[in-house]
Amino acid sequence: MAGTAVPRPRTRRRGLDAERAEEYRGWLRQMILIRRFEEKAGEAYSLGKIGGFCHLYIGQEAVAVGSLAALRADDYITCSYREHGHALARGLSPRAVMAELFGKAAGTSGGKGGSMHLFDASLGFLGGHGIVAGHIPLATGMAFAIKYRNTDQVAVCYFGEAAVNNGAFHEALNMAALWKLPVVYVCENNRYGMGTALERASAIYDISERACSYDMANEVVDGQDVLVMHAAMERAVERARADKHPTLLEVRTYRFMGHSMSDPIHGHYRTREEVEDQRKRDPIAVWSQRLIEEGIMDQAGVKALDKEIVDEVEDAYRFADEAPEPAMEELYSDVYKES
Amino acid sequence: MATRVVMEALSPTMEEGRLVEWKKQEGEAVAVGDVLAEVETDKAVMELVARAAGTLLKQVVPAGATVPVSEPVALIGEPGEAVDNGKPTPAQKQQGTQPAPGPPPAPAAEAERAAASAPAAAAPTPEGRVKASPLARRIAAERGIDLGALAGSGPEGRVVLRDLEQAPAAAPTHAGGPPAPHPILRTPEGAAFTDVPLNQLRKTIARRLVQSIGPIPTFYLTTEVDMERAWDAREALKTLGDGPKVSFNDIILKAVAAALRQHPACNAWWQDDHIRYWHEVHVSMAVAIEDGLITPVIRNTDLKSLREIAAESLDLAERARERRLKPEEYTGGTFSVSNLGMLDIDEFTAVINPPEAGILAVGRIVEKPVVHEGQLTVRRRLRLTMSCDHRVIDGATGARFLKTLKAMLENPLAMVW
Amino acid sequence: MPTLTYRDALNHALREEMARDPDVFLMGEEVGVYQGAYKVSRGLLDEFGPMRVVDTPITELGFAGVGIGAAMVGLRPVIEFMTWNFALLAIDQLVNNAAKMRYMSNGQVGVPAVFRGPGGAALQLAAQHSQAFESFYAHVPGLKVVMPATPADAKGLLKSAIRDDNPVVFIEGEMLYNLKGEVPEGEHVVPLGKADVKRAGRDVTIVCHSKTVAVALKAADELADDGVEAEVLDLRTIRPLDTEAVLASVARTHRCVVAEEGWPFAGVGAQVVDTIQREAFDELDAPVLRVTGADVPMPYNKQLEKAAKVDPAKVIAAVHSVLYRD
Known part of the structure; x- marks a missing residue:
């Protein structure tokens, strides 16, 4: 099984819709932005400008970009601690996200959250969360609030495949199905929970089957193809918004980097060959190739876009580097809300 | 402009990394x-990956090199681009040194309250400390009542509030009375010990000596020197009349300096990641002072005459005892000499004064029977023990140095040979 | 003023707050159809319907998290744990999510939720059902911990807890549900963080909370017969602790006993004693003593259980000791 994480796309390949060219280019832009941002974050980490844990999203960009593109501005999003990419795809500014990684006052959480705790309540981006599976009930609660208020918002929860063995996952999915809550659970199956392969941790291989226990809609999605990801997410979001039914999406993807910055790219738990093999389906290459083939972009256009993004990321880095530290009074602020 | 590839912190605790093997060669894309x-x-062998595309212009360090985090290891750029050694400009370097945030503000009120509630010290009585509740102590102090005169009714004679209720109020104590004697100045009779707080100098000595005997792998070499000719030479110098009195220690300092000149391997500093061999000889001499010791340095000892050394050592020792040495006068030595001969010590081992790699311990000159030129005779003898930092000086290296030193002391003209 | 049980006082608080604010809802095991495991939620399902009185599966972690998630987007859930013994399954949600969300998000996202249910021992429920956990939660910055001892306080504190914008751990007493007392009608709100002198006295302060308040009052009655006037100070809120009230009382009496139901090690009383020795050192005429539950898992046997619990005799013995009356 090893090395075969990415299934053949289920959707039959069709031509791209020329009228959506701008949207397609936007996806590529976001994916490259995440890639360049994460590369820069890795560099900053290695220079000691970012501390603590730092989990990079390189390799999984199509998942956040394709799925978040299917959401509305008033939907709620929660993520695990590997959430830089989701934050950027949701529209948090690279400057604010980089500043948060640097622990600066201009960061998304004023430097008090860090890499694992990015928030922007104004965008419905309700956190990166550091306890595996601990945030799955939170998204379920947000969906409960949507139902309580009888609006047509959707709550979305991102987590890794290792979270599905945790009780919080099952407790949350049971209630979501029982109460018919408008929530989409996006399981990013990158095949490894830290260094433990899926098949060494889970009694069943297809995570989507877990949904069957709760009579919940589910789908296996090719997470390396942004178009496929987007289409699957559109179906799930529609099911939540219109039919008030939750969905579990098992998105097959791959992390090209180590679990965190202190983990080697392959280490003892996967082979160099496997990583190199997976890199052949780099989601950015897959999508830019597609856009070129379909005449929506050309090579020069992709290169120019990349250059523009590199400059944007450099600007974010400079901004974060030069931004002031939080004031020392902030140590004691926001522990409680004073009534 | 070429992009610098730096040694990255590939683990949270990594401070340096050893470049095991280059996977890309100069000129490769x-x-x-x-x-x-x-x-x-x-922790592990990790991969250093390129964060820029182009051509590997230069490998700044060879395979096998150990490089601190953030130091350059390679340059990537366009083929043919001019390259430097990748060292950052001062401005670049500054980027990496953000001021660390200061300590968080302590909840000020709490600290103040804590200070304010420190207990008032009760006067100790000849029988020892009076036990009293904090409340009883406070009220006794306010009313000027001598707690020691009361019989406490609490557990183990603790004076509590009710014991004070009948006590007569005494004249209030004067805040301006004579100060209590410093505990150091009083030696209670029969006391097993006196606790003396550490002063800064003592703390520094402790820290540095622990630093020495702990992580420094030291070994010791001892030799015995015949001092008859040195004795005669010193007597002869005395007759010259003018100038400072030359001590045996001065002669030893001079001899050590001359011997170090011949054995630069012993004139060195251990520097954690390298050894610094000095081209100059600066001998430190340990001077006992009232509450510790200090090692003033005679700069360029090997270039100075015995007369200059004698004058300088006298001056340094005097000012050391008066604690008037400037920092540059007791730092920067390359080798040390410690002499306890005047205190009748036959021989001893001295603790290395890091980063120096060696120290010579000088005992007293003693007349003793020895076999000299086949005859049992009484000669003046001196025992020298050298402590060596084995990371710098090997056994034979130290032994050769000592042999030269011995030869010089036994034949003083060899010093100027 | 009407006389109500502690149980009904809580019920009134819930009913009034749910009527006042449509964002307030109650969620937990058996709160609806069953009318509450301890009947605290009696009648609420009929009055407010199943969307606001929500029966959950037995899934403490899950519904605690659901409540926190709902609070993150502006609802004001009251999450009922059938007992706090079961809530240990949810402590990750309280400590890692509820307590930290506001800080981690730099004030963007708060959790205005109440977690409530009975804590401490009842009668012969044995080791897993007889535990006082207030010190666990009081340890955590970001949480408030409230423990009413009387029907009036139960109503007034629960109303304040529901209106508070922070996560509140609200621990009731299973043995208190039938306790009767006068309870003001309507808008009766007791502020969080304020202790209450339940009986005034000049010789010794007995600091207590929840069930030990009744124990302390009984001890004070007996001590009065003996000529000792004990002041009974009910903390009511464990965090934030009303240190001002504690210190003021100790400044009057100079002697203090702290009684609590929980285990001794690192208990609430340890925090109270720390405050007193640090900030009222010169007021003390004797060391502060603590009376706590025995340092053992609760035994089932009736005699052993009694020996493990705080009772008036133990409090009186401690009072005698700090008064040097042996």
Whole structure:
């Protein structure tokens, strides 16, 4: 099984819709932005400008970009601690996200959250969360609030495949199905929970089957193809918004980097060959190739876009580097809300 | 402009990495994410990947080198681009040194309250400390009542509030009375010990000596020197009349300096990641002072005459005892001499004064029977023990130095040979 | 003023707050159809319907998290744990999510939720059902911990807890549900963080909370017969602790006993004693003593259980000791 994480796309390949060219280019832009941002974050980490844990999203960009593109501005999003990419795809500014990684006052959480705790309540981006599976009930609660208020918002929860063995996952999915809550659970199956392969941790291989226990809609999605990801997410979001039914999406993807910055790219738990093999389906290459083939972009256009993004990321880095530290009074602020 | 590839912190605790093997050679094309080299961290062998695309212009360090985090290891750029050694300009370097945030403000009110509630000290009585509740102490102090005169009714004679209720109020105590004697100045009779707080100098000595005997792998070499001719030479110098009195220690300092000149391997500093061999000879001399010791340095000892050394050592020792040495006068030595001969010590081992790699311990000159030129005779003899930092000085290296030193003391003209 | 049980006082608080604010809802095991495991939620399902009185599966972690998630987007859930013994399954949600969300998000996202249910021992429920956990939660910055001892306080504190914008751990007493007392009608709100002198006295302060308040009052009655006037100070809120009230009382009496139901090690009383020795050192005429539950898992046997619990005799013995009356 090893090395075969990415299934053949289920959707039959069709031509791209020329009228959506701008949207397609936007996806590529976001994916490259995440890639360049994460590369820069890795560099900053290695220079000691970012501390603590730092989990990079390189390799999984199509998942956040394709799925978040299917959401509305008033939907709620929660993520695990590997959430830089989701934050950027949701529209948090690279400057604010980089500043948060640097622990600066201009960061998304004023430097008090860090890499694992990015928030922007104004965008419905309700956190990166550091306890595996601990945030799955939170998204379920947000969906409960949507139902309580009888609006047509959707709550979305991102987590890794290792979270599905945790009780919080099952407790949350049971209630979501029982109460018919408008929530989409996006399981990013990158095949490894830290260094433990899926098949060494889970009694069943297809995570989507877990949904069957709760009579919940589910789908296996090719997470390396942004178009496929987007289409699957559109179906799930529609099911939540219109039919008030939750969905579990098992998105097959791959992390090209180590679990965190202190983990080697392959280490003892996967082979160099496997990583190199997976890199052949780099989601950015897959999508830019597609856009070129379909005449929506050309090579020069992709290169120019990349250059523009590199400059944007450099600007974010400079901004974060030069931004002031939080004031020392902030140590004691926001522990409680004073009534 | 070429992009610098730096040694990256590949683990949270990594401070330096050993570049095990280059995976890309100079002139090869590299893409972002390509493995440039394998790096051994404190935890594992990791890959150093390229964060820029182009051509590997230069490997700044060879395979096998250990490089601190953030120091350059390679340059990537366009073929033919001019390259430097990748060292950052001062401005670049500054980027890496953000001021660390200061300590968080302590909840000020709490600290103040804590200070304010420190207990008032009760006067100790000849029988020892009076036990009293904090409340009883406070009220006794306010009313000027001598707690020691009361019989406490609490557990183990603790004076509590009710014991004070009948006590007569005494004249209030004067805040301006004579100060209590410093505990150091009083030696209670029969006391097993006196606790004396550490002063800064003592703390520094402790820290540095622990630093020495702990992590420094020291070994010791001892030799015995015949001092008859040195004795005669000193007597002869005395007859010259003018100038400072030359001590045996001065002669030893001079001899040590001359011997170090011949054995530079012993004139060195251990520097954690390198050894610094000095081209100059600066001998430190240990001077006992009232509450410790200090090691003033005679700069360029090997270039000075015995007369200059004698004058300088006298001056340094005097000012050391008066604690008037400037920092530059007791730092920067390359080798030390410690002499306890005047205190009748036959021989001893001295603790190395890091980063110096050696120290010579000088005992007293003693007349004793020895076999000299086949005859049992009484000669003046001196025992010298050298402590060596084995990371710098090996056994034979130290032994050769000592042999030269011995030869010089036994034949003083050899010093100027 | 009407006389109500502690149980009904809580019920009134819930009913009034749910009527006042449509964002307030009650969620937990058996709160609806069953009318509450301890009947605290009696009648609420009929009055407010199943969307606001929500029966959950037995899934403490899950519904605690659901409540926190709902609070993150502006609802004001009251999450009922059938007992706090079961809530240990949810402590990750309280400590890692509820307590930290506001800080981690730099004030963007708060959790205005109440977690409530009975804590401490009842009668012969044995080791897993007889535990006082207030010190666990009081340890955590970001949480408030409230423990009413009387029907009036139960109503007034629960109303304040529901209106508070922070996560509140609200621990009731299973043995208190039938306790009767006068309870003001309507808008009766007791502020969080304020202790209450339940009986005034000049010789010794007995600091207590929840069930030990009744124990302390009984001890004070007996001590009065003996000529000792004990002041009974009910903390009511464990965090934030009303240190001002504690210190003021100790400044009057100079002697203090702290009684609590939980285990001794690192208990609430340890925090109270720390405050007193640090900030009222010169007021003390004797060391502060603590009376706590025995340092053992609760035994089932009736005699052993009694020996493990705080009772008036133990409090009186401690009072005698700090008064040096042996």
